[in-house]
Amino acid sequence: MPPPPGSSWPAAPEGPEGQACGGYAQEQTWAWPLGGARQTPPGGHPALTPDPSVWAWPPPRPVRSKQFACAELPGGESYHRLARTPLFRWWVPPLAVLVFAVLLFFLWVGVMLVMTIVAILGGSGLAPDSVRVGEIAGLAFGLAAIALLIPVTLFVVRVVQWRRAGSLISVEGRVRWRWLARCVFTAAVPVTAGTGLLLLVSGRPPADGPGAVNYGSVEVLAAALLVIALLVPLQSAAEEMTVRGLTMQLVGSLGSPSGDSAFSRVLRSPWPAVLAGGTLFAALYASTHPGNLWTTVSLAVFGLAMAWLTWRTGGLEAAIGLHVVNSLVQFTLCAVQGRLSEVGTGVVIGGGLPLGTNTPMTLALTTAQVGLYLLLVTGLARRGGVSRRSPLTRH
Known part of the structure; x- marks a missing residue:
């Protein structure tokens, strides 16, 4: 999946961390929500101007932001x-x-x-x-x-x-x-x-x-x-x-x-x-x-x-x-x-x-x-x- 529009990172990460990004735990080590994204790509070259509005690659999986947060509606379902x-x-x-x-x-x-x-x-x-x-x-x-x-x-x-x-x-x-x-x-x-x-x-x-x-x-x-x-x-x-x-x-x-x-x-x-x-x-x-x-x-x-x-x-x-x-x-x-008196009796x-x-x-x-x-x-x-x-x- 390509990075979001406006991202300063390449379409796919390089290096050993990028090669192992298929696992959920590995993705969570460097893919974080807006405002807290890691500004150093897996290739080791830090971004010149850290931008909190830019997502890491690949997009993170949904993370529960609150203790009692609920799942959203599944899209396009009956x-x-x-x-x-x-x-x-x-x-x-x-x-x-x-x-x-x-x-x-x-x-x-x-x-x-x-x-x-x-x-x-x-x-x-x-x-x-x-x-x-x-x-x-x-x-x-x-x-x-x-x-x-x-x-x-x-x-x-x-x-x-x-x-x-x-x-x-x-x-x-x-x-x-x-x-x-x-x-x-x-x-x-x-x-x-x-x-x-x-x-x-x-x-x-x-x-x-x-x-x-x-x-x-x-x-x-x-x-x-x-x-x-x-x-x-x-x-x-x-x-x-x-x-x-x-x-x-x-x-x-x-x-x-x-x-x-x-x-x-x-x-x-x-x-x-x-x-x-x-x-x-x-x-x-x-x-x-x-x-x-x-x-x-x-x-x-x-x-x-x-x-x-x-x-x-x-x-x-x-x-x-x-x-x-x-x-x-x-x-x-x-x-x-x-x-x-007949209500609830079956009649x-x-x-x-x-x-x-x-x-x-x-x-x-x-x-x-x-x-x-x-x-x-x-x-x-x-x-x-x-x-x-x-x-x-x-x-």
Whole structure:
């Protein structure tokens, strides 16, 4: 590799030190960062005017400048390959899974401990004077517990995988807020159409609306809607960051970039990562609700579509957009119809599915809704020039 433009040194060093410069340790003995470069080339002829802006030859390998410095984004890679940084080692994926499992266990223990303390202090429920308030408090507690997966996943990415936390979100290493807003507004079209069609087909009468639900006061219903508006976006983002983001990037990091075997090429392709990120939540749901076949298949359809869209758009924003809008509509209907107690029981899932039961109608509406969203978002991404790969590394 030739020296940088403006260097006063020859294209290749001479002498015994230059002949042995292929080793990493030997390069580090005389190739130093800007401002501290050795001004005597290997040939033994010192530079007449030392210039701290001139690099030694050859260019040094990346050196960690800070104790907690992280690896930069790999240049020109798709979303599922962002965890394959220069600091990647074979033991990083299993260590990340282990640390995540341990943190998840302590999170579960903490949640159960807090619930037990609250139950002891408050009697048999979170709010003994009102069943509806107790349901709202339970919903808030459950959504907040899921939202805590956000710091857990970011900790695994930043500390265990030793890379930028923003690389879990997109190929640009940050949340693309304008693109996220466009996805949220776009998701309102298929979600509104699908929910309206489902309510029409199911024949749910208007009497099941707010007037038929005894919340005790309008303030209680307003509190339920406030909890949903504040916590459901965090819950949806946490699920996407864990099920789609962390899973896809863990699987995508396994393929060696220099491997020429068919196995390495398959691991580098997006399909193993899409398959893992798209079916994980459906598999977990099936293990706890083995009889809900239609709901399980619907979750798989939704998950595979969101995993593919994450790879296609280079980030989680599109998946988060549909998940947030779907869950907001679903939970709001539960609150209005007085069915908050069904949330988290398997009848109502915060996974972004249309409101319904375990019937073929749920699968049909999920497929239609997701298909329309894919068409709209991919068109917007193509016209808007949304990045699908990380920026090329600049030297």
